[in-house]
Amino acid sequence: xTMKTMMTTQLENGRETQVLLADGLKDLSxxxxxxxxxxxxxxxxxxxxxxxQLPPSNVVLESGESSKTFSSxxxxxxxxxxxxxxxxxRIIGFGGGVVCDMAALAASVYMRGCRLTLVPTTLLAMVxxxxxxxTAIDFKGMKNMVGSFYPASEVLLSIDTLRTLNDKExxxxxxxxxxxxxxxxxxxxxxxLLIKKNEILSRQPEALTTLVELSLMVKKWFIEQxxxxxxxxxxxxxxxxxxxHALESSSHYGMWGHGACVAWGTCRALEAGIAIGxxxxxxxxxxxxxxxxxxxxxxxxxxxxxxIEFRDHLLKDKxxxxxxxxxxxxxKQGTASxxxxxxxxxxxLVIAKPIF
Amino acid sequence: xTMKTMMTTQLENGRETQVLLADGLKDLSxxxxxxxxxxxxxxxxxxxxxxxQLPPSNVVLESGESSKTFSSxxxxxxxxxxxxxxxxxRIIGFGGGVVCDMAALAASVYMRGCRLTLVPTTLLAMVxxxxxxxTAIDFKGMKNMVGSFYPASEVLLSIDTLRTLNDKExxxxxxxxxxxxxxxxxxxxxxxLLIKKNEILSRQPEALTTLVELSLMVKKWFIEQxxxxxxxxxxxxxxxxxxxHALESSSHYGMWGHGACVAWGTCRALEAGIAIGxxxxxxxxxxxxxxxxxxxxxxxxxxxxxxIEFRDHLLKDKxxxxxxxxxxxxxKQGTASxxxxxxxxxxxLVIAKPIF
Numbered sequence: 001x002t003m004k005t006m007m008t009t010q011l012e013n014g015r016e017t018q019v020l021l022a023d024g025l026k027d028l029s030x031x032x033x034x035x036x037x038x039x040x041x042x043x044x045x046x047x048x049x050x051x052x053q054l055p056p057s058n059v060v061l062e063s064g065e066s067s068k069t070f071s072s073x074x075x076x077x078x079x080x081x082x083x084x085x086x087x088x089x090r091i092i093g094f095g096g097g098v099v100c101d102m103a104a105l106a107a108s109v110y111m112r113g114c115r116l117t118l119v120p121t122t123l124l125a126m127v128x129x130x131x132x133x134x135t136a137i138d139f140k141g142m143k144n145m146v147g148s149f150y151p152a153s154e155v156l157l158s159i160d161t162l163r164t165l166n167d168k169e170x171x172x173x174x175x176x177x178x179x180x181x182x183x184x185x186x187x188x189x190x191x192x193l194l195i196k197k198n199e200i201l202s203r204q205p206e207a208l209t210t211l212v213e214l215s216l217m218v219k220k221w222f223i224e225q226x227x228x229x230x231x232x233x234x235x236x237x238x239x240x241x242x243x244x245h246a247l248e249s250s251s252h253y254g255m256w257g258h259g260a261c262v263a264w265g266t267c268r269a270l271e272a273g274i275a276i277g278x279x280x281x282x283x284x285x286x287x288x289x290x291x292x293x294x295x296x297x298x299x300x301x302x303x304x305x306x307x308i309e310f311r312d313h314l315l316k317d318k319x320x321x322x323x324x325x326x327x328x329x330x331x332k333q334g335t336a337s338x339x340x341x342x343x344x345x346x347x348x349l350v351i352a353k354p355i356f
Numbered sequence: 357x358t359m360k361t362m363m364t365t366q367l368e369n370g371r372e373t374q375v376l377l378a379d380g381l382k383d384l385s386x387x388x389x390x391x392x393x394x395x396x397x398x399x400x401x402x403x404x405x406x407x408x409q410l411p412p413s414n415v416v417l418e419s420g421e422s423s424k425t426f427s428s429x430x431x432x433x434x435x436x437x438x439x440x441x442x443x444x445x446r447i448i449g450f451g452g453g454v455v456c457d458m459a460a461l462a463a464s465v466y467m468r469g470c471r472l473t474l475v476p477t478t479l480l481a482m483v484x485x486x487x488x489x490x491t492a493i494d495f496k497g498m499k500n501m502v503g504s505f506y507p508a509s510e511v512l513l514s515i516d517t518l519r520t521l522n523d524k525e526x527x528x529x530x531x532x533x534x535x536x537x538x539x540x541x542x543x544x545x546x547x548x549l550l551i552k553k554n555e556i557l558s559r560q561p562e563a564l565t566t567l568v569e570l571s572l573m574v575k576k577w578f579i580e581q582x583x584x585x586x587x588x589x590x591x592x593x594x595x596x597x598x599x600x601h602a603l604e605s606s607s608h609y610g611m612w613g614h615g616a617c618v619a620w621g622t623c624r625a626l627e628a629g630i631a632i633g634x635x636x637x638x639x640x641x642x643x644x645x646x647x648x649x650x651x652x653x654x655x656x657x658x659x660x661x662x663x664i665e666f667r668d669h670l671l672k673d674k675x676x677x678x679x680x681x682x683x684x685x686x687x688k689q690g691t692a693s694x695x696x697x698x699x700x701x702x703x704x705l706v707i708a709k710p711i712f
Contacts, residue, residue: 077501084672087674087676088676107505110501111674112490112491112505112584113504139430139434139437145466146465147468190677216500228431228469237493318442318468
């Protein structure tokens with residue numbers, strides 16, 4: 001076995017996530033083969049195709065967000081029970097964010113918690129769903145409404161899977177990387193994104209490896225300080241997500257990817273920071289340009305007729321206090337804070353002409 | 357507000373459960389009334405009857421084990437969402453073990469965790485489901501197969517609710533109390549049970565209060581040392597449950613209550629300890645007599661024809677290592693240990709003539 005440890009996150013309760021870097025899919029398979037029995041694999045219809053023959057104990061979910069349901073959860077749990085998986089058994093999620101989320105949620109509740117390995121195969125899953133332990137399903141049309149905190153003991157990365165993604169899927173993850181760059185306590189990732197744009201967009205393996213590592217280092221900083229999002233720190237990782245999720249949930253924007261919505265939402269949050277007088281204008285302008293340089297449709301405005309639906313989705317957001325929706329805003333590099341915004345201001349920011 | 361703090365458990369992650377003692381149902385209601393909005397109540401058809409008018413946000417489950425399902429979970433979560441409950445909202449479980457389990461599981465996954473108050477109204481729920489944070493539903497005919505660890509922030513006890521239970525329901529909880537007495541590091545509860553039998557069975561309030569408090573002190577000792585049952589300590593609270601659950605799950609024994617099964621199972625575990633040479637015979641004999649003195653059917657043998665089904669349920673137990681079912685056995689007062697037992701010995705213990 002030739003896997004290298006890229007990183008280890010230490011969470012409370014002695015829980016630790018080891019992030020291991022595989023030298024290609026073969027290396028990955030041989031590592032996973034070592035588990036033997038007492039495992040259940042979770043794929044989606046895309047990642048199942050990567051195998052000539054699937055491992056004997058497996059569940060294959062339909063690819064896509066529509067699989068983040070109670071019914072998928074019950075399928076995985078039922079399969080685990082049918083396989084006779086015990087508490088010391090392991091669920092292996094092999095796929096994108098949906099597969100990782102579903103495998104992790106199932107592992108968190110199967111016999112009140114069994115072992116969990118995640119093999120994220122998309123950039124979004126690598127930098128977002130793989131470490132940190134957030135699991136969730138959508139419920140009654142609301143994204144990530146039901147879930148748990150359950151860190152994987154092991155995350156296995158094979159950078160070459162990133163070279164098979166289409167551009168939209170790649171940009172889905174890259175938006176989270178750029179968001180991490182803005183939230184980082186240092187400028188390393190931000191500068192890397194500025195300097196290595198061509199290498200990243202042409203998916204050179206070394207550039208991608210560094211990109212994923214630097215992005216995970218930022219996430220690690222937040223989740224180690226606040227593993228269950230109760231200390232007012234981890235929530236800053238939601239930068240851009242309140243605006244972004246509302247867009248993603250609104251029916252007219254179904255073809256926008258998660259990343260496109262997060263990029264758009266992050267720029268709205270930057271504008272909101274300026275509007276309420278806490279944001280650094282030069283920094284916000286530079287960050288917006290960075291998103292644009294990677295091809296995100298930042299200037300997009302939602303139609304006036306879509307505002308009511310957009311607002312209704314906003315009002316169901318999880319980040320609420322005393323009934324008011326809270327937004328993560330950015331003052332400058334690495335300095336986020338939480339603010340309630342008046343609905344009129346929000347409406348203005350998503351409908352009116354962009355600032356930059 | 358006149359509630360007294362009976363006990364506080366300190367779990368990891370700064371999580372704390374306060375156990376408060378109410379001076380009657382009125383006192384309890386006025387305390388709960390202070391929460392105002394942003395709460396969802398969970399009752400069952402029995403406890404809903406205790407109120408002339410139910411609080412506006414409520415879910416009423418059918419009473420009984422058949423409500424420990426995904427469908428009940430989805431009902432509670434759906435109601436919470438319809439009420440607009442945020443992450444700082446609170447779910448209040450008011451009822452027996454099933455209501456407490458379902459309310460706690462729902463609270464543990466609603467937005468990845470909202471606030472939780474439990475008001476256990478049966479002896480079993482008070483000493484078993486109220487502190488310690490184990491939540492679960494039954495799945496594919498297996499008890500407590502899916503769940504989480506999620507301690508309530510607050511447990512409210514009103515001892516007078518114990519006086520309204522029928523005898524079978526009271527004995528359901530008392531079996532867990534006697535089990536706690538055997539597992540305790542001291543003999544206080546054991547002696548109390550020996551000396552105060554008449555006061556307990558006639559449900560004198562002072563005796564019941566002491567009974568619940570001493571029993572919770574034992575549970576506290578185990579859960580504080582091993583909150584998520586990963587350190588090999590908390591699992592000892594399952595004394596009697598491997599035998600007991602198998603009996604409870606076998607179709608012919610549907611009319612046996614949980615407590616009757618646990619009492620029966622604990623005595624089988626005591627016998628198993630003697631059979632493999634680790635158990636103190638005099639202690640096992642005394643403990644068996646204690647169970648009998650409270651009216652439990654300890655001598656019951658399962659029919660030969662029921663063995664296969666009993667065995668199949670055993671083999672699905674969560675406490676497994678390397679494919680072997682593990683049993684909690686007792687050497688003497690407060691000294692438990694985990695052992696794999698050969699199926700032939702198990703068969704002998706549940707079918708053959710009792711030792712004592």
